[in-house]
Amino acid sequence: MLAKTAGVKHLVVLVNKMDDPTVQWSEERFNECKDKLTPYLRKCGFNPKTDFVFMPCSGLNGEFLKERSGNVATWYTGPCFIEYIENMPSLTRNLEGPFLLPVVDKYKDMGTIVLGKVESGCCVKGQNLLLMPNRTPVTVDQLFSDEDEVQEIRSGDNVKIKLKGIEEEDVSGGFVLCDATSPCRTGKVFDAQVVILEHKSIICAGYSAVCHIHTLAEEVSLKALICLIDKKTGDKSKTRPRFVKQDQIAIMRLEAAGVICLETFKDFPQLGRFTLRDEGRTIAIGKVLKVIE
Known part of the structure; x- marks a missing residue:
């Protein structure tokens, strides 16, 4: 579930310990694991036909x-794990877009150091950037x-950047270098x-939770x-619901406690x-459709 939210589009599910004396590479046991996991992966948004594949293996002796x-x-006719991932298409990185790095952490070491993963574009030493949401100008x-x-x-x-023009205490995780x-x-x-995904009671207006974006x-x-x-159909209800519950999909308006950095999922x-x-x-996964204010 967290993998899907983090943007992972394809899964390889390795069913390990197939060499165990109680299993002995049983196809029946492999299919049992496969049948139990598939509904959950489908619920998380993965398509069983295109988004994930199951493989038997033994981590102890390296089989498969x-x-x-x-x-x-002998009943398994698919590829081995390394063979499969080596033949997967390579990721396309957005090198031409504007520079963007969400800050994971920061510390002080003869200046302000921020850590994170570059999500878009390129950056060179001496470049001028903005630290959002405070719009603080900084220099690399x-x-x-x-x-x-x-x-x-x-x-x-995955990088560390030493910045000029800002103090370490003025940076927080979740800020974005742009x-x-x-910006x-x-x-x-x-x-x-x-x-x-998982909530025992109903959810209605006024409900609060922690959003990890x-x-x-x-x-x-x-x-x-x-x-x-x-x-099943993707149709939207014509009337506004009074509440939403487990296993339902809803479009809702959320308000953060403070100003945050975010973009629409489409963009x-x-x-x-x-x-x-x-x-x-x-309890839930979601995607931003529109930034209101």
Whole structure:
């Protein structure tokens, strides 16, 4: 579920310990695991036909991870794990877009250091950026990738950036470093499509939970329920629902406690998908449809 929310589009499910004496590479046991997991993965938004695949394996002796010995699980005719992932299409990174890095953490070391993953564009040493949502202008002093100082960072890199023009105490996790000419959007009120995964009672206006969106955790409250969406047809209800419950999909208006960085899922998925958590449990996943204010 969290993988889907983080943007993972394809899963390889390895059914491990198939070499256990109580299992002995049983096709029946493999199919039992497969049949129990498939409904849950479908509920999380993965398509069983295109989005995930099951493989038997043994982590102890490496069977079906890199290669097969040929004398076990003869009923499985698919590829081994390494063979499968090596043949998957490579990820397309947005190198041409405006620079964007959600801040995961920060610390002080002869200046202000921020850590995060570059989600879009490129950045070079000496470049002027904006730190949102406060619109603080900063300058890149040093760039580090894999602990080595570099002159340029690109989309997909996990990096550390030393900034000039801001103090460490003025930076928080969930802030976003942006291109000065094309900053990310900010707002407090937004409309979102939300799937209720696990919640025993009904949810109605006034309900509050913690929203985890990119690197930010912020309390949000439900301002209004706009409509329900039929799971099978995708049709929207014509009347406003009074409440929403487990396994339903709804479009709702949410309000954050403060101004946050976010984008619509359509424009920028990395800043437009989120989870809602309550009392230590993930109760819903959603995507931002529109930033209101």
